[in-house]
Amino acid sequence: MPQRLTFPLTLAALLLLAACKDAPSVVDDTGPAPDDSEAPLDADGDGVPAPEDCDDGDPYVSPNATETCDGQDNNCDGATDEGLGQLVYPDGDGDGYGDEGGAVTACEVTEGFVAEAGDCDDGDAASFPGAPEADCEDPKDYNCDGSVGQADGDGDGRSACEDCDDSDSTSYPGAPETCDDRDNNCDGAVDEGLLVTVYADEDGDGYGDPAAPLTTCAPPAGTVENSADCDDDDASVSPVASETCDSVDNDCDSLTDDSDPSLDLSSATTSYADDDGDSYGDPATAETACLVDAGRVRRGEDCDDGDAQVNPSATEVCDGGEDDDCDGLSDDDDPSLSAASASAWYADDDGDGAGDPSARATACVQPSGFVSGATDCDDGDRAIYPGASEVCDGLDNDCDGLTDDDDPGRLLASTSLWYDDLDADGYGDPSASTQACEAPSAAVADDSDCDDGDAAVNPGATEDCDDLDNDCDGVVDQVVYFESGFDSGLPAGIVLNGNAAWIRAGSDGMVRLTAVDYYLVGDALLTDLIPADDLEITFRFITGGGDGADGLALGLLDPTTPDTAIGVYGEGLGLYGLTGYAVELDTFTNYPKDPDNNHIALMDTTTLTAFVSSSSIPNLDDGTERELGLIKSGDDFTVTLDGSTVFTYTLTGFPYSEVRIALSASTGGLTNYHLFDDLKVMCP
Numbered sequence: 102m103p104q105r106l107t108f109p110l111t112l113a114a115l116l117l118l119a120a121c122k123d124a125p126s127v128v129d130d131t132g133p134a135p136d137d138s139e140a141p142l143d144a145d146g147d148g149v150p151a152p153e154d155c156d157d158g159d160p161y162v163s164p165n166a167t168e169t170c171d172g173q174d175n176n177c178d179g180a181t182d183e184g185l186g187q188l189v190y191p192d193g194d195g196d197g198y199g200d201e202g203g204a205v206t207a208c209e210v211t212e213g214f215v216a217e218a219g220d221c222d223d224g225d226a227a228s229f230p231g232a233p234e235a236d237c238e239d240p241k242d243y244n245c246d247g248s249v250g251q252a253d254g255d256g257d258g259r260s261a262c263e264d265c266d267d268s269d270s271t272s273y274p275g276a277p278e279t280c281d282d283r284d285n286n287c288d289g290a291v292d293e294g295l296l297v298t299v300y301a302d303e304d305g306d307g308y309g310d311p312a313a314p315l316t317t318c319a320p321p322a323g324t325v326e327n328s329a330d331c332d333d334d335d336a337s338v339s340p341v342a343s344e345t346c347d348s349v350d351n352d353c354d355s356l357t358d359d360s361d362p363s364l365d366l367s368s369a370t371t372s373y374a375d376d377d378g379d380s381y382g383d384p385a386t387a388e389t390a391c392l393v394d395a396g397r398v399r400r401g402e403d404c405d406d407g408d409a410q411v412n413p414s415a416t417e418v419c420d421g422g423e424d425d426d427c428d429g430l431s432d433d434d435d436p437s438l439s440a441a442s443a444s445a446w447y448a449d450d451d452g453d454g455a456g457d458p459s460a461r462a463t464a465c466v467q468p469s470g471f472v473s474g475a476t477d478c479d480d481g482d483r484a485i486y487p488g489a490s491e492v493c494d495g496l497d498n499d500c501d502g503l504t505d506d507d508d509p510g511r512l513l514a515s516t517s518l519w520y521d522d523l524d525a526d527g528y529g530d531p532s533a534s535t536q537a538c539e540a541p542s543a544a545v546a547d548d549s550d551c552d553d554g555d556a557a558v559n560p561g562a563t564e565d566c567d568d569l570d571n572d573c574d575g576v577v578d579q580v581v582y583f584e585s586g587f588d589s590g591l592p593a594g595i596v597l598n599g600n601a602a603w604i605r606a607g608s609d610g611m612v613r614l615t616a617v618d619y620y621l622v623g624d625a626l627l628t629d630l631i632p633a634d635d636l637e638i639t640f641r642f643i644t645g646g647g648d649g650a651d652g653l654a655l656g657l658l659d660p661t662t663p664d665t666a667i668g669v670y671g672e673g674l675g676l677y678g679l680t681g682y683a684v685e686l687d688t689f690t691n692y693p694k695d696p697d698n699n700h701i702a703l704m705d706t707t708t709l710t711a712f713v714s715s716s717s718i719p720n721l722d723d724g725t726e727r728e729l730g731l732i733k734s735g736d737d738f739t740v741t742l743d744g745s746t747v748f749t750y751t752l753t754g755f756p757y758s759e760v761r762i763a764l765s766a767s768t769g770g771l772t773n774y775h776l777f778d779d780l781k782v783m784c785p
Contacts, residue, residue: 170208182208189214194226221245237262280318292318299324304336329353343368346391358391373401379409381427402427418442419465432465446471448480455486455500476500493517493538505538519544521553528559528573549573566635566784580784582631583762587611587778595780598667599623599675604776611778614675614766617647622670622767623775627782630660630759636733637785640764640777644688645724647772652687652721655731656706656763668706668765675765676706682752684731684740685711688722689771701729701747703738713750718742722773732785 141150142157149163155177156162164177170185186206190199192215201218210216221242222228232243237260253260257270265287266272271279274287280295295318300309302325311328315321331353332338342351344361345368352363359369372393373382381403393399404427405411415425417435419442424431432438443463447456449472456472457480467473478500479485489498491508492515505511519540520529528550535541551573552558562571563580570577585592588610591603597612601623604613614623636657644652654674658666658681668676672691676683683706690698694709699721702714719725719742730741739749762782766775 172208187216189216190218190220191223192220193223194220194228196220196226196229196232198229199223219245297326299326300328301333302330303333304330304338306330306336306339306342308339308341309333346370364391370399371401372397372399373403374406375403376406377403377409379403379412379414381412381414382406433468438463438465444473445475446473447475447477449477450480451477451483451485453477453483453486453489456480490515511538517546518548519546520548520550522547522550523553524550524556526550526556526559527561529553566632581781582629582784583627583780583782585780594628595625596628596664597623597625598665601625606776609778611776612764614653614764614775614777615768615773617772617774619650619768619770619772620670622667622675622765624667624675624763624765625777626662626664626666627762628664631762631782632784633657633733633755633757633760634735635784636760636782637731638762638780638782639728639730640780641726641728642686642778643724643726643776644686644766644773645722646774647722647768649688649722650768650771650773651689651766652685652773653764653766653775653777654683654685654706655729656683656765657681657733657757657760658706658763660757660759660761662761662763664761666761666763668767670767671769673706673709673767675767676763677709679706679763681706681757681760682755684729684738686721686729688720688773689769701740701742703740703748703750703752712752713748715747718747728779734785 141152143150143154144157145154145160147154147160147163149165151157154163155174162173162175162177166175168175168183168185170182172181174181186208188204189207189210190201191203191213192199197215198217198220199215200220200223204218207214219230220228228241228243228245230245232245234243235241253264254267255264255270257264257273259273261267264273265284269283272283272285272287276285276287278285278293278295280292282291284291296316297318297320298314298316299320300311300315301313302309302323307325308330309325309328310330310333314328315324329340330338331350338349338351338353340353343365344351344356344358344363345365346358348358350357352361354361354363358364366389369389369391370393371387371389373384374386374396375382375398380398380400382398382401383403383406384401387401388397402413403411404424411423411425411427413427417425417431417438419432419438422431426435426437428435428437440463443465446462446464446467447458448460448462449456449470454472455477456475457477458475460480461475462468462471476487477485478497482496485496485498485500487500491498491503491505491511493505493511495505497504499508499510501508513536516536516538518534518536520531521533522529522543522545525543527545528547529545530550530553531548534548535544540546549560550558551570558569558571558573560573565571566580568577583594585595587603590610591597591612597603600616600621601612601614603610612625614625615621638655640655642653651672651674654676656676656679658679662679662681666679668678671677672694674683674685674687683704685695685702685704687695687702688699695702695711695714697714697716699718700714700716701718702711704711727743730744732739736753736755737749737751740747764777764780
C-alpha cells in the first residue's frame with residue numbers, strides 16, 4: 102500500500118495559512134462581560150462548543166469545516182486529508198521515472214518523488230521508458246520494453262539485431278517463404294522450393310504445348326505442368342483421346358485412322374460382303390475399318406446371300422417355310438406375313454363345322470379350331486348352324502335369319518298347343534287350339550275353361566250360389582264358407598268367447614261351450630260374414646252330463662255383431678242380448694216362451710220368441726252325439742236332425758243379406774255340458 106507522506110509546518114507556513122483563511126469577527130468588549138455560567142466554552146469562536154470541537158484553539162478545525170490537504174483533520178472525522186492526495190513515486194536515479202513499487206499518496210510532489218512510474222531500473226539513470234538501446238552485444242533492456250538490443254523497427258517481434266530485414270514485417274527467422282523475390286525466412290535463399298516450369302494449354306484439354314514453357318512460382322491460368330499435346334489448338338487431340346476415323350492423329354502417337362492399332366472401332370464402319378447384290382450383306386463376312394471396299398455394304402442382316410429375293414426388306418409370304426424377311430420366322434409363325442398370300446379361316450368354337458364370320462383369321466395352314474366356311478350365326482351353340490332344324494327356343498337355329506314362328510320351316514314337334522281365351526280370363530277353350538312357338542293373340546296354354554264366353558267362369562273363380570259351375574269343377578253352387586273339425590285344435594276363422602274352450606275328448610278334439618256348472622255362457626263366432634240368401638249349415642253336438650240345464654243354439658246374427666260378442670246365461674242359450682235369429686236345441690221348459698221340455702225351435706234372439714217349435718225328437722241331453730242341419734233358401738228355413746227334417750218354416754222378410762254365424766250355450770240354475778264338432782257352412 103502507498104504510504105501517506107506528511108511534512109511539519111513551519112511558523113511562517115502557519116502564518117501564511119492563517120492569512121489565507123477568513124479572519125474571525127472582532128469581539129466588541131465594550132459591552133457587558135459574557136456569562137460563562139450560561140453558555141459552553143468556544144475558545145476559537147468557530148461556533149462549535151469545546152466539548153464537540155476536536156481543536157477548540159483553531160477556528161478552521163471543527164465538525165463543520167471542510168477537509169483540505171494540509172496535514173490536519175479539518176472536519177474532526179478522525180482522518181487526515183482523506184480523498185485529497187495523489188500517487189507519487191520515488192525517483193532514486195533522477196531520470197524522471199519512478200519505481201511504482203514505492204508509490205505513496207501526498208498532497209504535492211516533493212523532492213525525490215515524481216508523478217511518472219515505469220522505471221525498470223531506478224538505480225540506473227540510463228534505464229527508463231523510451232531510453233535508447235545499446236548495441237546488439239549489450240544484454241541490458243534500457244528502454245524498459247522487455248527486450249534487449251536494438252529496437253524492432255518493423256513490428257514483427259524480432260529486434261533489429263535478430264531480423265535480416267527490420268524494415269519488412271514479413272521477413273524474419275522462421276517466417277514462411279512466399280513467392281515474392283525476397284528472403285522471407287532469413288535463410289539466405291529467395292523463393293526456394295516454389296518455382297515450377299509450366300506450359301501453355303490453349304485448348305484446355307489438360308495437356309500443354311511443349312513449344313511454350315514458363316518457369317514461375319505462381320503458374321498463371323491456362324497453363325499445365327506437362328508438355329504432351331501434339332495440337333494445342335484442338336481440345337479433342339491429346340494423349341488420352343481416342344483415335345477415330347477422321348484422318349487426324351487424335352491420340353498423339355504419330356499414327357492415324359486404320360494405321361493406328363488403338364483405333365476406336367466404334368468410329369469405324371463395319372461392312373459385309375453382298376454377293377447377291379440385294380444391298381444386304383452376309384453377317385459372317387463382317388469387317389470393321391475406316392474405309393469400305395467395293396462389293397461390300399454396311400448392312401449385314403442377309404439370311405441368304407445367294408438369293409436376292411430374301412433379305413430384311415422382303416415381304417414374308419406363304420411359300421413352304423422360307424424366311425423371306427430374315428426375321429427368324431416363316432409363314433404363319435411370322436406376324437408380318439402378307440395376308441394377301443394367306444387363306445381366310447373362321448373360328449368354329451362349337452365344333453359344328455360352320456365358322457364364325459366375326460372371328461376371321463388368315464394363315465398359310467388351316468389353324469386348329471378353324472374352318473373355311475363363315476356361315477355360323479352362333480358359334481357358341483353346336484346346335485345352331487345352316488341346315489339345323491328350327492325349333493321353338495327364341496334362336497335362329499338354321500341361320501336363315503328367321504326365328505321360331507317367323508320361320509315356316511320350323512319343326513312342328515317343338516311347338517306348343519295354345520287355346521283361345523276369348524273372355525280374357527287366363528283360361529283357354531279346349532275345343533279351339535293353335536299350334537305355335539309363342540302364344541297367339543287371345544290364346545293361352547291352359548285348356549280348362551268351361552265357358553270361354555264368361556270371364557267370371559274359370560277354374561280360378563270362386564264358386565257362387567248362382568246356378569253356375571263358376572270354378573269349372575263340375576259341381577254347381579257347392580261353396581264352402583267354413584269347414585273344420587277340431588281334432589288338432591282351434592282353426593283360424595273362429596273365435597271363442599266366455600266359457601267356450603277347445604278340449605280333447607278321448608282321441609278327438611272339440612269345442613266345449615259350457616262345462617257341468619251353474620250360470621255359464623260360451624259363444625263360438627265365425628270371423629267372416631257369410632252370405633245369407635242361400636245357406637247350408639251342419640255340425641255335430643253332444644249335450645248332457647248334468648241335471649238338464651237349457652241347451653245350445655245356432656245363431657244367424659246381425660252382421661254388425663262383433664266376433665267378440667257374447668250373450669247372457671240362462672234361457673237365451675247364450676244368445677240373449679244379441680240381435681238376430683237362432684235355431685235352439687233346448688232341454689228345459691221356459692214357459693211360456695217354449696212350453697216343450699225337449700224341443701228344437703226357430704226363435705228371435707232379441708225377444709226369445711219361438712216362431713216354430715217341435716218336440717218330436719229324441720232326448721237331446723242323453724250324451725249321444727247327433728248332427729243338426731239348417732238349410733236356408735231365401736226366407737225358407739229347413740231344420741234336420743241326424744238327416745231327418747224336424748220342420749220347415751218361412752220367415753217372411755228376413756232382413757240380412759249377410760250374417761254373423763254363432764254357436765252358443767248356457768246354463769242357469771241347473772247344469773249340463775254342451776259340446777260341438779265338425780262345423781260346415783256352405784252354399785247348398
